[in-house]
Amino acid sequence: MxxxxxxxxxxxxxxxxxxxxxxxxxxxxxxxxxxxxxxxxxxxxxxxxxxxxxxxxxxxxxxxxxxxxxxxxxxxxxxxxxxxxxxxxxxxxxxxxxxxxxxxxxxxxxxxxxxVLLVGHSQSFEAPVRAMRRIVASGELGALQAVNAWYYTDWMFRPRTPDELDLAMGGGAPMRQGAHHVDIVRYLGGGLLHSVRGQVGQWDPGRPGQGAYSAFLEFDDGTPATIVYSGYDHFPSTELTFGIGEAGRPMAGYAVARRTLAAAAGTAEADIKRGGAGAPGRQRELLRGGTHQPFFGLVVVSCERGDVRVSPDGLRVYGDEQAVEISLAGEPVGRSAMLTELADAVRTGSPAVHDGRWGLANLEVCLALVESSRTRSEVPLAHQVPLRR
CATH class of the missing domain: 3.40.50.720 (NAD(P)-binding Rossmann-like Domain)
Incomplete structure (x- = not known):
């Protein structure tokens, strides 16, 4: 065709x-x-x-x-x-x-x-998340018991346009980065979350906007999950992920984003982001693909008979008696998998996994996280959909 x-x-x-x-x-x-x-x-x-x-x-x-x-x-x-x-x-x-x-x-x-309406690019398109879901769905380690996903980055100190930090315009960490975290957790757990209890944080008065969140999520069957995020460029999660960042590239240096932004004072952040300040914007650099598996921080899946996490070249499965490495060599990377999902849905007429209703369910959780923080209460969810096989 x-x-x-x-x-x-x-x-x-x-x-x-x-x-x-x-x-x-x-x-x-x-x-x-x-x-x-x-x-x-x-x-x-x-x-x-x-x-x-x-x-x-x-x-x-x-x-x-x-x-x-x-x-x-x-x-x-x-x-x-x-x-x-x-x-x-x-x-x-x-x-x-x-x-x-x-x-x-x-x-x-x-x-x-x-x-076809597809929502992406989100992290569940990436090979490690898809492979972890296959393990959960197979039952080889027993029933899923918990998902914990934590990520500490410099997101708030990368050059930003005003809308990227404005909640009313879809900005801030709970919306921009929570969309990834929620997508990962729902994909691993099968999609049907029951409720959210969380807090968002605005920790730096010199950098307005919601730059952090912590949340407890519960699936319909009672399985718990946590998502924790900070974009304030202090502790980096790469210390827990073999020095590798979310695009699969080694990430070195401490507080690089803070220093870079301070050094560019007087230049419009939108120009810096587009590379107009004489060098590629940090966001673009961070998203360039690498040779290792991508790490959206530390993600640990816990089942009855073992835990699973991402390793530099695949997955590490910690069983009852030994830890086993599973290679993911040759697996398509996320944006390629996203394009394939659209092409398959268009040509076969079969529903896409990450369709509009899946994206709407992710959005519901992100908005519920913000609402839970405002009201200091648990927020039930009403628009969740199961993961398509």
Whole structure:
């Protein structure tokens, strides 16, 4: 079959990181890009790539079959619905929207258009998480007993645009990074969370926005899970993950983000992020793929007869009598797996795993975490869906 022609809506970091994965994927060809910023369009343009000043113009063209929505979170619903109504399939970046109402409208638009809506890129597309889920589902270590996921980063001190730190616009760690954590935990546990009890933190008055969270999650069957995150550039989780970061690359240095941001004082953070300050933005650098397995911090799956965690080249399974290494060599990396999931859903008509309802359920948990912190109470969940096999 002919490759699907993909248009990228939003040519910032997320869109830029996806480009090489599209170029090397047999089911896709990069056909178009849209961004209001002329420099971004000029950097993207090339043979066979049309460029547009607006997402609506790209969606109205006849040169794309699918759209990757990587615009700011508060624009996700608008751009996703426009693409779906124009007859295109959609991958929308996480978190899928800023509100449950917006997310529900996106799901409804996909249903009405008869098109595939996929939510990504999130960490459950990555090979180690998928492999851990296979172990849980197989029952070889007995029933799942707990999932614990902790991540300490420099997220708050990477160059940020205002919307990335504004909760009302889908910003802050509970929305931006919680979307990954919640996705991991729900994927490993089968999807059906029952409730959330958590706290969010704003720990640095000089860096406004919610930069940390701690939460206790409970599945319908009573299985517990914890997610803990800090983006304040103090303790780095790489000390617990063999020195390897979330893209599978060694991460060295202490408080690099703080020093880099301080040294660039006087330069607009949006320019630094795009690499306009004479060097690639830290976010783009951190997302460049490496040769090891990716680590979204420390994730430990506990079953009746063993624990499982990610190792540099696969998984480490700690059983009753010995620890065993499982290689994941040759497994597709997350963004490639994401593209394959969309192509398979489009061509076979089978439902996608990370569809709109899955993304909506993830969003519900992130919003419930913020609400739980505000009310200092447990928040029940009403829109959870099971993991598709």
């Amino acid at each position: 002919e490759p699907l022609r993909l248009g990228v809506a939003g040519l910032g970091v997320a869109g830029d990181v996806l480009v090489p994965f599209v170029d090397h994927h047999p089911d896709f060809v990069l056909a178009a890009g849209a961004d209001p910023a002329a420099p971004a369009r000029e950097a993207f343009a090339g043979p066979g790539r049309a460029v547009f000043a607006s997402v609506e113009q790209m969606c109205a063209s006849d040169g794309v079959d699918a759209v990757y929505v990587a615009t700011p979170t508060h624009l996700h619903a608008e751009h996703t619905i426009a693409a779906l109504r124009a007859g295109h399939h959609v991958i929308v970046e996480k978190p899928m929207a800023v509100s449950m109402a917006s997310a529900a409208a996106m799901v409804e638009a996909a249903d009405e258009a008869g098109r």
